[in-house]
Amino acid sequence: MAVLAAAFSPQGYDKVRQIMEGDEVLRTASGEAMFGHDEYYVSFLGQPSATAPWMLQFGGHHLGLNLTLVGERVTLAPSHAGAQPARYELAGKTVRPLGRETDKAFALLSALDAAQRQQAILGFQIRDLVLGPGRDGAMIQPEGIEGSALTEQQREMLLGLASEWIGIMPEAVANAKMAEVRQHITDTWFAWSGPTEKGSAAYFRIHGPTVFIEYAPQRLGGDPTQHIHTIYRDPTNEYGVKWWTP
Amino acid sequence: MVDAVIPLLRCLALLLGLVAVPSLVLAHRLDEYLQATLVAIEPRGVRLHITLTPGMAVADQVLALIDRNRDGVIATKEAAASCQLLKRDLVVRLDHQKVELKLTVSTFPTPTELRTGWGIIALAFATTAGPLTAGTHELTFENRHLPTVSVYLFNAALPRSGAVQITSQQRNDDQSVGAIAFTFLLSTPHEPASTE
Numbered sequence: 001m002a003v004l005a006a007a008f009s010p011q012g013y014d015k016v017r018q019i020m021e022g023d024e025v026l027r028t029a030s031g032e033a034m035f036g037h038d039e040y041y042v043s044f045l046g047q048p049s050a051t052a053p054w055m056l057q058f059g060g061h062h063l064g065l066n067l068t069l070v071g072e073r074v075t076l077a078p079s080h081a082g083a084q085p086a087r088y089e090l091a092g093k094t095v096r097p098l099g100r101e102t103d104k105a106f107a108l109l110s111a112l113d114a115a116q117r118q119q120a121i122l123g124f125q126i127r128d129l130v131l132g133p134g135r136d137g138a139m140i141q142p143e144g145i146e147g148s149a150l151t152e153q154q155r156e157m158l159l160g161l162a163s164e165w166i167g168i169m170p171e172a173v174a175n176a177k178m179a180e181v182r183q184h185i186t187d188t189w190f191a192w193s194g195p196t197e198k199g200s201a202a203y204f205r206i207h208g209p210t211v212f213i214e215y216a217p218q219r220l221g222g223d224p225t226q227h228i229h230t231i232y233r234d235p236t237n238e239y240g241v242k243w244w245t246p
Numbered sequence: 247m248v249d250a251v252i253p254l255l256r257c258l259a260l261l262l263g264l265v266a267v268p269s270l271v272l273a274h275r276l277d278e279y280l281q282a283t284l285v286a287i288e289p290r291g292v293r294l295h296i297t298l299t300p301g302m303a304v305a306d307q308v309l310a311l312i313d314r315n316r317d318g319v320i321a322t323k324e325a326a327a328s329c330q331l332l333k334r335d336l337v338v339r340l341d342h343q344k345v346e347l348k349l350t351v352s353t354f355p356t357p358t359e360l361r362t363g364w365g366i367i368a369l370a371f372a373t374t375a376g377p378l379t380a381g382t383h384e385l386t387f388e389n390r391h392l393p394t395v396s397v398y399l400f401n402a403a404l405p406r407s408g409a410v411q412i413t414s415q416q417r418n419d420d421q422s423v424g425a426i427a428f429t430f431l432l433s434t435p436h437e438p439a440s441t442e
Contacts, residue, residue: 127397220276
């Protein structure tokens with residue numbers, strides 16, 4: 001865990017721990033040995049180096065973080081974070097590993113006026129991640145409402161929402177990535193599918209030139225608000241490819 | 247020095263590609279069969295990239311259509327036959343004319359992996375419509391394969407060619423039916439060739 005604490009931001013490390021704790025809750029409730037603390041793995045790909053490319057991978061159920069490092073440059077793309085249960089009690093406190101993501105998304109949706117909502121809300125179900133596993137290297141046509149149609153305040157809310165994934169990385173790296181996303185904010189789309197009542201199970205997506213994030217509640221085996229999959233991608237730099245491809 | 251490093255980077259790229267991707271698969275499917283279609287529209291033609299992910303609870307039902315002799319191995323002929331079954335259930339039209347599909351890529355995990363909810367069958371179909379003509383077009387798609395257990399996704403891929411512009415996408419509620427309207431502009435001499 002010390003490696004993870006060093007590799008991620010305090011916010012990112014807390015998220016990792018909360019997802020793992022949730023998986024332990026799932027193991028206890030289900031009796032399935034495939035879940036729980038002990039089923040998470042750390043991998044090093046390549047030789048850790050101050051200059052050459054290498055990768056730190058950490059994952060288990062509902063977690064697949066791929067940190068590619070090339071000198072001082074770092075990317076988290078592509079990575080998966082999920083939660084099941086997405087809300088649980090631990091030491092007398094309610095824990096929501098993806099709670100800020102959920103709350104910020106509903107806040108942004110609430111901040112849209114009727115005409116903006118009409119653009120943002122897609123009129124069909126999206127039951128899973130569109131660019132999840134098996135879709136490396138693919139990219140879809142953007143949909144929803146474009147950043148150019150948002151107010152300054154709404155753009156800040158969109159950036160704040162994206163920061164929940166980007167902020168898993170160490171602060172300096174996350175700040176640089178956020179600056180890049182901000183630069184393209186008017187070309188960044190926000191899309192929503194599903195109910196709009198706060199706390200309901202709804203899908204959303206952030207899609208910009210250098211960032212692609214999906215949040216997809218799962219209907220698998222129960223309450224979809226308790227089972228969330230998300231993915232973080234960078235259409236220009238999956239696995240840090242732009243830094244080490246000749 | 248740079249020349250010496252490049253092969254190492256290529257090896258690392260391969261390593262990352264092979265090892266990193268499975269970590270994204272660790273949230274397994276349970277009781278649904280995900281059928282996701284990505285439509286790549288390029289000047290040379292249209293391709294469908296379809297991924298099929300059976301959940302653990304429906305894997306045996308799906309495998310019964312693939313591993314027909316139930317020997318625990320997906321033979322080449324069995325894989326081909328299951329692709330035909332899927333193809334039979336897909337209806338694709340370009341500008342209201344039904345187009346045929348030609349299977350170009352198919353990869354099948356083992357039955358054991360498919361039963362975990364992590365295994366993904368990846369298929370690609372080319373349409374026989376041929377190169378696009380300049381102007382506006384509409385592609386419609388319907389997937390009738392195993393509707394009682396399936397969840398569908400239908401999306402246009404971001405075109406790699408600037409000559410193709412997606413103008414709208416429509417779906418029914420469960421995305422088993424969709425339509426993509428697009429414009430193909432005559433490409434310039436500088437238009438990069440499609441790698442599809």
